[in-house]
Amino acid sequence: MDQLELMSKLSIPGKTKMVLIVMDGVGGLPGPGGLTELEAARTPNLDALAERSIVGLSTPARPGVTPGSGPGHVALFGYDPIDWPIGRGVLEALGIDFDLGPNDLAARGNFATVDADGNILDRRAGRIPTETGARLVEKLRQIELPGVETFVEVVKEYRFVLVLRGKGLADGLTETDPQMTGVPPLPVEALRPEAETSAKLLNHWLAEARKLLADEEKANSMNLRGIAKVPPIPKMSDLYKMRLGAIATYPMYRGIGRLVGMDVLKTGDTIASEIETLREHWDDYDFFFFHVKKTDSYGEDGNFDGKVHVIEEADEALNDILALKPDVVLISGDHSTPWALKAHSWHEVPVLLWSEYIRPDSVDAFGERPCMQGGLGHICHPDMVPLMMANAGRLTKFGA
Amino acid sequence: MDQLELMSKLSIPGKTKMVLIVMDGVGGLPGPGGLTELEAARTPNLDALAERSIVGLSTPARPGVTPGSGPGHVALFGYDPIDWPIGRGVLEALGIDFDLGPNDLAARGNFATVDADGNILDRRAGRIPTETGARLVEKLRQIELPGVETFVEVVKEYRFVLVLRGKGLADGLTETDPQMTGVPPLPVEALRPEAETSAKLLNHWLAEARKLLADEEKANSMNLRGIAKVPPIPKMSDLYKMRLGAIATYPMYRGIGRLVGMDVLKTGDTIASEIETLREHWDDYDFFFFHVKKTDSYGEDGNFDGKVHVIEEADEALNDILALKPDVVLISGDHSTPWALKAHSWHEVPVLLWSEYIRPDSVDAFGERPCMQGGLGHICHPDMVPLMMANAGRLTKFGA
Numbered sequence: 001m002d003q004l005e006l007m008s009k010l011s012i013p014g015k016t017k018m019v020l021i022v023m024d025g026v027g028g029l030p031g032p033g034g035l036t037e038l039e040a041a042r043t044p045n046l047d048a049l050a051e052r053s054i055v056g057l058s059t060p061a062r063p064g065v066t067p068g069s070g071p072g073h074v075a076l077f078g079y080d081p082i083d084w085p086i087g088r089g090v091l092e093a094l095g096i097d098f099d100l101g102p103n104d105l106a107a108r109g110n111f112a113t114v115d116a117d118g119n120i121l122d123r124r125a126g127r128i129p130t131e132t133g134a135r136l137v138e139k140l141r142q143i144e145l146p147g148v149e150t151f152v153e154v155v156k157e158y159r160f161v162l163v164l165r166g167k168g169l170a171d172g173l174t175e176t177d178p179q180m181t182g183v184p185p186l187p188v189e190a191l192r193p194e195a196e197t198s199a200k201l202l203n204h205w206l207a208e209a210r211k212l213l214a215d216e217e218k219a220n221s222m223n224l225r226g227i228a229k230v231p232p233i234p235k236m237s238d239l240y241k242m243r244l245g246a247i248a249t250y251p252m253y254r255g256i257g258r259l260v261g262m263d264v265l266k267t268g269d270t271i272a273s274e275i276e277t278l279r280e281h282w283d284d285y286d287f288f289f290f291h292v293k294k295t296d297s298y299g300e301d302g303n304f305d306g307k308v309h310v311i312e313e314a315d316e317a318l319n320d321i322l323a324l325k326p327d328v329v330l331i332s333g334d335h336s337t338p339w340a341l342k343a344h345s346w347h348e349v350p351v352l353l354w355s356e357y358i359r360p361d362s363v364d365a366f367g368e369r370p371c372m373q374g375g376l377g378h379i380c381h382p383d384m385v386p387l388m389m390a391n392a393g394r395l396t397k398f399g400a
Numbered sequence: 401m402d403q404l405e406l407m408s409k410l411s412i413p414g415k416t417k418m419v420l421i422v423m424d425g426v427g428g429l430p431g432p433g434g435l436t437e438l439e440a441a442r443t444p445n446l447d448a449l450a451e452r453s454i455v456g457l458s459t460p461a462r463p464g465v466t467p468g469s470g471p472g473h474v475a476l477f478g479y480d481p482i483d484w485p486i487g488r489g490v491l492e493a494l495g496i497d498f499d500l501g502p503n504d505l506a507a508r509g510n511f512a513t514v515d516a517d518g519n520i521l522d523r524r525a526g527r528i529p530t531e532t533g534a535r536l537v538e539k540l541r542q543i544e545l546p547g548v549e550t551f552v553e554v555v556k557e558y559r560f561v562l563v564l565r566g567k568g569l570a571d572g573l574t575e576t577d578p579q580m581t582g583v584p585p586l587p588v589e590a591l592r593p594e595a596e597t598s599a600k601l602l603n604h605w606l607a608e609a610r611k612l613l614a615d616e617e618k619a620n621s622m623n624l625r626g627i628a629k630v631p632p633i634p635k636m637s638d639l640y641k642m643r644l645g646a647i648a649t650y651p652m653y654r655g656i657g658r659l660v661g662m663d664v665l666k667t668g669d670t671i672a673s674e675i676e677t678l679r680e681h682w683d684d685y686d687f688f689f690f691h692v693k694k695t696d697s698y699g700e701d702g703n704f705d706g707k708v709h710v711i712e713e714a715d716e717a718l719n720d721i722l723a724l725k726p727d728v729v730l731i732s733g734d735h736s737t738p739w740a741l742k743a744h745s746w747h748e749v750p751v752l753l754w755s756e757y758i759r760p761d762s763v764d765a766f767g768e769r770p771c772m773q774g775g776l777g778h779i780c781h782p783d784m785v786p787l788m789m790a791n792a793g794r795l796t797k798f799g800a
Contacts, residue, residue, distance in 0.1 A: 029759060036759070061798055062406065063779065064786030068799035081799065082401055088800040226800065340757070344797055346790040347759060369775070372761050378777035 004234055006398070007078065007386060011240045016327035016392040018287045019278075020384070022076060023314055024069070024253075025296030027336025027349040027368065031304045037295075037339060038350060039367035040304075041311035045318040046331070050352055051364040056376025057348035058384065060335050066346045069296075072334025073256045075381030077236060077289075086256070087171065087228020093161045094255020096153055100230050105169040105198055107227040109152075109160040110177065111136065111219035118184040118221070123177065125158045125219040133157060136219055143208045145201050162224060164201060169229065170194040176206065177223035185223050202227065235261025236287075240389060245281050247274045248291035257289050271313055275320045282324050287388075290321070299337030307339055328355040328391045330384055331366070351376060351384065355391035404634055406798070407478070407786060411640045416727035416792040418687045419678075420784070422476060423714055424469070424653075425696030427736025427749040427768065431704045437695075437739060438750060439767035440704075441711035445718040446731070450752055451764040456776025457748035458784065460735050466746040469696075472734025473656045475781030477636060477689075486656070487571065487628020493561045494655025496553055500630050505569040505598055507627040509552075509560040510577065511536060511619035518584040518621070523577065525558045525619040533557060536619055543608045545601050562624060564601060569629065570594040576606065577623035585623050602627065635661025636687075640789060645681050647674045648691035657689050671713055675720045682724050687788075690721070696744075699737030707739055728755040728791045730784055731766070751776060751784065755791035 001009070028037035060067045060075045061082060070091050071081035089106035100106060111125035111133065133154045140152045140160075148166030155161055172192040176185040188206070190199040202224060213220050236244055238261065245265045246257030254264040263285070267277040271292060278288060292314050298306035321329070329352075336347040350371040361375030379387075389395045401409070428437035460467045460475045461482060470491045471481035489506035500506060511525035511533065533554050540552045540560075548566030555561055572592040576585040588606070590599040602624060613620050636644055638661065645665045646657025654664040663685070667677040671692060678688060692714050698706035721729070729752075736747040750771040761775030779787075789795045 029757065057775075057777070062403065062786065063783040064788075064790035064795060065406070065410065066790065066795065066797045068797050071799040082406060085799055091800050338757075345757075346787075346795070368759055369762065372775040372777075373773070 003382065004079070004239055007389070008234070008239045010395045010398060011389060012394055012396055013241045014286070014392060014394045016286070016394065017282070018328040018388045018392050019290055019321055019326045020076065020288065020388065021290045021292070021314070021318070021321065021329065021331040023292045023295045023311065023331070023333050025299045025335060025337025025344065026311070026333035027338065027345070027347050028299065028307065029338035029340040029347070031339065036368045037299070037304060037307040038311055039369065041308045041315065043311060043315040043366060045315045046352070046366040047364060049318065049322070049329070049354055050366040050370070052360055053352045053354040054358045054361050054376050055350065055352045055363050055366065055371045055374035056379055057368070057371050057374070058332060058351045058379045058381050059348050060381045064346050066344050067335050068344065069252060069334060070256065072381070073253065076332070076334055076384060077260045078382050078385035079233060080382055084231050084233050086231060088226025089161070089228045090230055091252060092155060092159070092226070093163060094259070095252035096155055096161060097251040097255065098151070098153060098161060098163065099258070100163070100255070101165065102230060102232070103165055103167060103169060105164045105171060105227060105229050107162045107202070107224040109162050110223045110225065111158040111160070112185070112221045112223055113218050114184070114221040120178065120181045120183060120185065120221070122218070123181065123223065127157050128219055130154065130156050132219065133160060136213060136216065139212050140209050142212065143205055145205055148201060150205065158219065162205070164198070169198045171198070171227060171229045173199055173202065173227040175223070175225045175227065177225050185221060188224065188227065230259060233260060237261035240287070240385070240394070242286035242394070243284065244287040244289065245285040246289045246291070247277050248289070248293070249274065250291070250293050253291045253293070262289060271317045275317050278321065279324065295333070296337045299339055300342055302339050302342040304339040328388045330388050332384065348378065351379065353387055353391065357391050403782065404479070404639055407789070408634070408639045410795045410798060411789060412794055412796050413641045414686070414792060414794045416686070416794065417682070418728040418788050418792050419690055419721055419726045420476065420688065420788065421690045421692070421714070421718070421721065421729065421731045423692045423695045423711065423731070423733045425699045425735060425737025425744065426711070426733035427738065427745070427747050428699065428707065429738035429740040429747070431739065436768045437699070437704060437707040438711055439769065441708045441715065443711060443715040443766060445715045446752070446766040447764060449718065449722070449729070449754055450766040450770070452760055453752045453754040454758040454761050454776050455750065455752045455763050455766065455771045455774035456779055457768070457771050457774070458732060458751045458779045458781050459748055460781045464746050466744050467735050468744065469652060469734060470656060473653065476732070476734055476784060477660045478782050478785035479633060480782055484631050484633050486631060488626025489561070489628045490630055491652060492555060492559070492626070493563060494659070495652035496555055496561060497651040497655065498551070498553060498561060498563065499658070500563070501565070502630060502632070503565055503567060503569060505564045505571060505627060505629050507562045507602070507624040509562050510623045510625065511558040511560070512585070512621045512623055513618050514584070514621040520578070520581045520583060520585065520621070522618070523581065523623070527557050528619055530554065530556050532619065533560060536613060536616065539612050540609050542612065543605055545605055548601060550605065558619065562605070564598070569598045571598070571627060571629045573599055573602070573627040575623070575625045575627065577625055585621060588624065588627065630659060633660060637661035640687070640785070640794070642686035642794070643684065644687040644689065645685040646689045647677050648689070648693070649674065650691070650693050653691045653693070662689060671717045675717050678721065679724065695733070696737045699739055700742055702739050702742040704739040728788045730788050732784065748778065751779065753787060753791070757791050
């Protein structure tokens with residue numbers, strides 16, 4: 001019996017409430033003063049909660065493996081992210097709030113410039129402005145394919161999303177981007193027999209699209225990348241027999257939540273608006289995914305102080321969350337984004353688990369080094385939801 | 401996707417340099433003064449590095465499982481040693497620097513004494529001296545087998561290696577040693593159909609060999625054990641897209657390095673000569689496997705002070721290694737060989753990881769008990785290479 005089957009077998013409904021607080025990319029590395037972003041932040045509320053909690057460190061995917069945002073969240077939600085990869089096309093569509101269904105095949109599109117012979121001059125079409133991209137997308141919406149619906153959506157600058165919707169579409173398709181200039185885009189090729197039809201449809205679409213844009217100065221061609229379907233991932237709502245609400249300021253995270261069976265709750269751009277949303281929907285759900293984005297953004301920028309500041313903001317919000325009297329709170333991140341690397345990293349992520357039933361350890365601060373001494377030890381991201389469920393009294397005994 | 405596939409998918413070439421320092425059997429148990437061999441040793445350089453590093457303890461194979469040298473090293477090199485067993489015949493051949501290829505079937509041979517009825521009197525032929533063994537091996541080299549080459553090599557005393565080389569050889573063969581006296585050696589039997597031909601060839605060889613040695617006083621027969629081919633283990637050089645150099649004073653460790661895709665670098669008998677080799681080849685490789693043998697030898701002898709002394713010698717060598725400015729250093733052992741057990745053991749092995757990008761923990765000494773408090777926690781040997789690769793900037797992100 002695999003882990004998800006086990007959870008499905010053991011989980012029972014209940015009245016308890018769980019909050020999973022995700023500070024995106026929260027894990028860091030020591031800064032100029034020798035402390036990490038999380039250690040340097042003034043976090044009286046997190047520290048006070050840590051004192052009553054059990055803490056530790058968690059590996060999102062595998063030791064040494066740096067996860068993207070997709071795998072990081074899939075792992076937080078209890079799935080082995082190596083077993084449940086999410087294609088770039090799918091993430092790109094989720095990132096613009098596109099409501100992907102099980103019959104959708106999604107690709108990330110990049111406008112490109114080609115010469116008279118069809119060889120690529122610029123893989124990003126001179127980074128055309130978003131308004132130009134929007135005009136081109138409008139043109140591309142004219143293309144009709146036999147037996148499937150098509151959606152073309154603007155993302156940003158030279159990026160767009162193409163979605164084919166219909167029965168019988170399959171992924172297992174090559175990308176068209178040759179990753180170099182001076183050669184033509186590649187055709188889409190099927191890597192397995194089930195994907196033959198999809199390859200034909202996409203190549204047909206590409207031919208039409210290039211005809212339509214032939215007169216464009218810069219964006220007279222395009223590439224498709226990461227062509228993928230939504231994986232048939234079992235929904236958390238079914239596995240755990242509960243109602244889940246996703247609160248996130250960025251569409252991609254809402255999208256991943258929707259993928260795994262969460263209701264996406266309308267919210268604003270700030271942590272304060274997310275708190276408001278949480279309050280509003282408190283009675284409607286068993287489990288809340290509460291996403292704080294900007295820890296990651298500042299990490300990616302290499303902005304130590306910026307990241308510290310967002311952590312301090314999240315610390316303030318924590319009190320508002322605790323005031324709602326949740327039964328279980330877990331605080332962690334999808335991955336580390338240390339300011340020093342300006343990127344996602346492989347480092348373990350601090351994790352804090354509170355409920356009335358945890359065994360408090362002797363750690364009284366929330367930070368990478370305190371968490372090294374935590375009572376949770378070293379866990380893996382997919383362990384978190386089962387631990388939350390157990391603490392919420394929602395997993396029955398295994399065996400007699 | 402399994403772990404090796406994942407590594408193969410994520411690894412990228414780079415210019416960084418990694419050194420894996422293996423103190424064979426370094427893990428120990430408390431001695432008369434209450435400290436282990438590693439804790440008792442005066443190791444200012446290891447301790448200073450520990451202060452800037454992250455440390456922990458690592459399980460080579462499985463909790464409670466004592467690995468041989470083969471599995472211990474296979475695990476250090478990033479493979480699950482349970483999935484990739486290496487036969488005794490293969491290790492014996494590697495131990496005499498025999499360059500085993502993929503078409504080779506290797507067996508460990510033991511000369512034995514049998515009576516007139518062919519029943520075994522002595523399974524070790526009275527432990528004949530190595531010179532006698534060498535004379536007998538010379539005789540056995542006369543034997544020719546249809547369609548395959550044969551190699552017979554002396555090891556030590558009553559031990560020799562037999563290698564058949566040719567297409568179509570297969571392992572999955574029983575040993576001939578009945579593990580008792582008063583009965584005749586057993587025939588080689590095929591445990592699977594592909595091995596039938598190999599069984600016939602080996603039985604033919606045994607019959608010829610026994611005829612040739614019939615007049616010997618002591619070594620008038622022999623047994624074959626651990627008949628095995630080199631496992632089709634994916635090479636580290638391919639998986640990780642890097643050049644690897646193995647520096648070891650004992651042939652078996654060089655041999656295991658060669659098996660997994662390392663170049664074996666010519667060196668002498670001492671740690672100092674190994675350092676010299678490392679210096680000479682510093683520019684030629686991305687990853688160095690640097691093996692210190694005698695920690696294990698003294699452990700096997702139950703010689704606490706001897707083992708302490710070798711650790712102190714390795715501590716001095718560490719400075720020479722650091723002077724080369726590696727990007728990543730990992731120090732550990734293939735297994736523990738506590739003086740108190742005079743044997744390999746199942747105990748976890750201390751591990752120290754240094755790079756510019758580790759999160760330093762609060763541990764400032766390298767020893768079993770300090771490592772229990774380390775920030776790495778409890779890892780498994782096959783996690784080490786992925787962690788080194790990550791710290792070397794040689795693993796790309798998984799997923800978007």
